[in-house]
Amino acid sequence: MKVGQLNRRSVLKTLSTSVFFGTATVGRTAARTDTTSPTDLGVLEDSSRADDINANGTIVGRSRKTIDGTSYHRAVRWPDPTSIEDLxxxxxxxxxxxxAHGINNRGTIVGAAQDDA
Structure with missing residues (x-):
């Protein structure tokens, strides 16, 4: 996606809230806007991407994190614009x-993760 281009699943007409990509000094970062000013949602270490938002305003997506010298995508949840949680x-x-690909209004998150198999 291009900077400022809306994710088609991230706009909730009932809340008039959108989630989109913005540019940060380090990599790309997800942002949220309720008005005309975007709020940087932050990153775990390098970049982030918001994929869905529910009616409660909880946002899910992914962010990059380095573990033992290897960079991975990690599912994340932003319960509010000031905190990020590694899932x-x-x-x-x-x-x-x-x-994390989606979240419903009960807070159930759908996505994918590596296992030990």
Missing amino acids: GTLRDDNAGSSF
Whole structure:
């Protein structure tokens, strides 16, 4: 996606809230806007991408994190614009990649994660 281009799943007409990509000094970062001014949602370490938002304003997506010298995508949740939570993986050592693709209004998140298999 281009900077400023809206993610088609991220606009909730009932809230008039959009989630889109912006540019940060380090990599790309997800941003949220309720008005005309975007709020940087932050990153785990390098970049972030917002993929969905529910009616409660909770946003899910992914961010990059380095574990043992390897950079991985990690599923993340932004419960509010000031905090980011790493949702982890299904591996015993919690390394590897994970992705959060959607969230419903009850807070159930769908996505994918690496496991030990």
